[in-house]
Amino acid sequence: MKRTVWLLAFLAFFSLAFAQQKAEDIIKVQCEKAPVVAELWHGFRGGAPRAALDNLAVEFNKMHEGEGCVRPINQGGYRDLSTKIKAAFAAGNLPALAQAFENNIALYIEADALMPLDGVISNLDQLNPLFVNAVRFNGKLYGLPFNKSVLILYYNRDLLNKHGLPVPKTLDEFISTAKKISAAEGQPVYWFRPDTSTFSYWFFNMGGSYVHDGKIVVNSPEAVKALETMVSGVKDGWAKAITSGYINQNFGKGVFGFSTDTSAGYSYYLKAAKFDLGIATLPGNDGKPGLGLVQGTDLIIFQDVDEAQKKLAGEFINFVSSPKAQALFSAATGYVPVNLKAVDEPALQDYLMDNPDFKVVIEQANYAAFEPAIAEWEQIRFDILGQAIKEAVLGKATPKEALDKAQKQVEDLMAGRIR
Structure with missing residues (x-):
């Protein structure tokens, strides 16, 4: 129907x-x-x-x-x-x-x-x-x-009902809810892809901006905090990095509780879900929905x-x-x-x-929320910042090390020293 x-x-x-x-x-x-x-x-x-x-x-x-x-x-x-x-x-x-x-x-x-x-x-x-x-x-x-499309929160209604928990409305509630359910289930329930789209949710809602004094900055304190949140989620057992395929293609390979993903995937999530799938505005701050990346x-x-x-x-x-x-x-x-x-x-x-x-x-x-509308952003998004996020999530560098390296590459790119 x-x-x-x-x-x-x-x-x-x-x-x-x-x-x-x-x-x-x-x-x-x-x-x-x-x-x-x-x-x-x-x-x-x-x-x-x-x-x-x-x-x-x-x-x-x-x-x-x-x-x-x-x-x-x-x-x-x-x-x-x-x-x-x-x-x-x-x-x-x-x-x-x-x-x-x-x-x-x-x-x-x-x-x-x-x-x-x-x-x-x-x-x-x-x-x-x-x-x-x-x-x-x-x-x-x-x-x-x-x-x-815009980033939204996908969630498993059956899982929330099982644990008697409401849909989280704030960042703090989101993390605490994911931790509680993950501890009870014995496995991570917040699933994410280690890419710039997922990073953008934490980054923008932690007050981050890519532009400072007219320059592109990817290693700001807010950026480091956002990436640390993703990395610590994996280490602490409440977040699971999906490194192969889309999130909905991995249903059945664990207990899915939440994801912050594009609304363009809604029909694919519906088709793949064997549970009662819900969507909600992103958990945010100050009683308002979180900022969602527009793609x-x-x-x-x-x-x-x-x-x-x-x-x-x-x-x-x-x-x-x-x-x-x-x-x-x-x-x-x-x-x-x-x-x-x-x-x-x-x-x-x-x-x-x-x-x-x-x-x-x-x-x-x-x-x-929008990413910078500059000619170099495609390369920064995929080849520089995107790679830094993967390196940190996969444990090849600390969040700060990965982002500091990315910042140097951004500056070299913007100055024409690399292409």
């Missing part, structure tokens, strides 16, 4: 089967006949996100028959996508549209490659202002927030394409950011609806009725 409601709504709106290959075939035919074709390079490898994007394109193209066609083209994963876009700069064959993270946008702005979107997005006042502000650079708007991409328009393609691309981003399209996209994929009016649409209302927990995702989006 959980998938039936949104599936029927999706089919009713788009009037085609929820099948990726069929959508691709329809798009191929649509674009063969179109006088203008705007390519959209994306990083959706498959599954519901790719199918939903293809179906959005099909409907848009039907509405613009005889005028133009948007053709989504997968370029691999997100890092593959950014690599191919960089190569396209040199080759001079950029697409009209692409997905991009905020740090990618910063890089493309440096290359003077993007078309500002001020005055292009007609429903800007309906969009989540936190997401919109993240794509403003020097006062100009360069992206449309599109597929956005996912924005849609951008490259300015080095002809005016007809740019016009078509502008119409497409207005279409996909409309309340109806966002309601259907959110219900189909689990991404946060970036249009605030999407929650009033029947498709999302039906989905929320069938999946009331998903209201948590919408609420958590009001308590959002």
